[in-house]
Amino acid sequence: MSYCSSQDVRVVHLDPPLPDEFRQIQDFERRTYPGEQLKFSNKGSRTVALTFRKGFRWYAALLGKTVQGYSLFDFRDDDAYLDDLGVEEGARRTGLAERLVSIGIEDAKKMGKRRVWAKYLVSNEGARRLYVDKLGFTAFGDVEDDGLGAAQKVEKVFP
């Protein structure tokens, strides 16, 4: 495959995601979290609910029609929650996660949200660096087991 820079990748709001885009996101989750129960199962109830229920937004990093990464924000409350984030291995460290989170942060500000918060596993140093060092999130609350392991909550409060 020829080299593509992150500039060739569009980061967009999927409104709503196409079936093929969902298939690619599900495939990513299957590879990233083997053995885990799929969050967005093919049976579709949660997928469909999340997609069409008011207050959630999917964003994707698209190279042509190929999903290189995605983020899912929950905008239902006064606080926006970053529910899910992933970037394909071959596309990592090109700034896509930063763009996928930043687009949601900008939308959260436009919607008048107070803050964006997220959770990461403390074993996931890449995620910590992304949120804290790169995007300026700060830790809050205690480290708690969220079912997958010890997780830290982080937030970015808007001025």
Ligand SMILES: CC(C)(COP(=O)(O)OP(=O)(O)OC[C@H]1O[C@@H](n2cnc3c(N)ncnc32)[C@H](O)[C@@H]1OP(=O)(O)O)[C@@H](O)C(=O)NCCC(=O)NCCS
């Ligand atoms: C974590 C993840 C989303 C990062 O995606 P990414 O597109 O590679 O991240 P970016 O290129 O936007 O990285 C931005 C910054 O975050 C930090 N960072 C990201 N991944 C890192 C890693 N593996 N190690 C160290 N720092 C990392 C760096 O500071 C990086 O900036 P730099 O490349 O200029 O040093 C990706 O590795 C992934 O999908 N992992 C599996 C799923 C997952 O862990 N999701 C997050 C759940 S909270």
